[in-house]
Amino acid sequence: MNKQQAIFDLALWMGDNTLILGHRLSELCGHGPILEQDIALTNIALDLVGQSRMWLSLAGEVEGKDRTEDDFAYYRGERDFTNVKLVEMPNHHWGYVIARQFIYDAHHLAILEQLVDSSDQAIADIAAKAIKEVQYHLRFSSEWMIRMGDGTAVSHEKAQTSLEDLAPYIKSLTLTDEISTFAAAEGIGFDAGRVEQEAWATMQKVLEEATLKLEPSEYYHKGGKQGLHTEHMGFILAEMQSVVRAMPGNTW
């Protein structure tokens, strides 16, 4: 195991998470509850896909096999994607979309706060650019968690149920393996334990104000990073990759 592999592994994981969540949010374009929130989610989708481009390009550079960001996004199969299952979850309803976003944002920010000091300059640069966007994402999703939790009986119930449904998918954001542990030790990656602690502190602070409850789930899903995904993943890729696979190399 060497540093190049550690950078590749981290860049691919960050790139896959942001790509799939960005795609999920992009599905809502034109379907938001009101125009203003529709644009807000689409902005976040664009931020995430933009970040994904930087991460996947970096992965291609350090891999040294001439793979581009598009090769990673459009010409890999389901088993080659390393994203966590959380980001594949469908857009059931507004409360669910926001809860999914809130959980991801809290972890995303805690991860980037460490990556801005990465010993690898390219990682630190991408993190520094992304962190401003993610601070806003968290602000947006936190505001909405509070509005829903502390809103009407119906909005509270929907938000609470969404959090409970998503709870078993949270831990996957801070699972470690041999290579991520190596990356953390080398100062390239992030300390997952610290991310977990900070993300939960962030979430609990907001949820308290929202009068909502969230506990770490005793049972949790893993496998996303190893290419084992939920039944939703195939449909995401089918939609995301169909055009480029039908017309490979086409541009406009």
Added chain:
Amino acid sequence: MDNNWPLWEVFIRSKKGLSHKHVGSLHAADADMAIENARDVYTRRMEGESIWVVESKDIVASNPSQQEELYDPAKDKIYRHPTFYDIPDEIGHM
């Protein structure tokens, strides 16, 4: 019954030193949401760096039917425009 969120007017300052300009309106449940919505709707192409919002119902407007009495009297007061001075060349553009 009106189920819509209240309407807010949005003002954006494009850069320091300029004043806030009205850019449009949007719906939001309260002031915080209005600022966030304004950020998402009206500053996504780097239009500005400061946002004001005010609920549309709080804007007091002049009455269009009083157009003549309010504005017509200014029409023949051309001496209010500082156009009768000779500006020395050294001053340049003012």
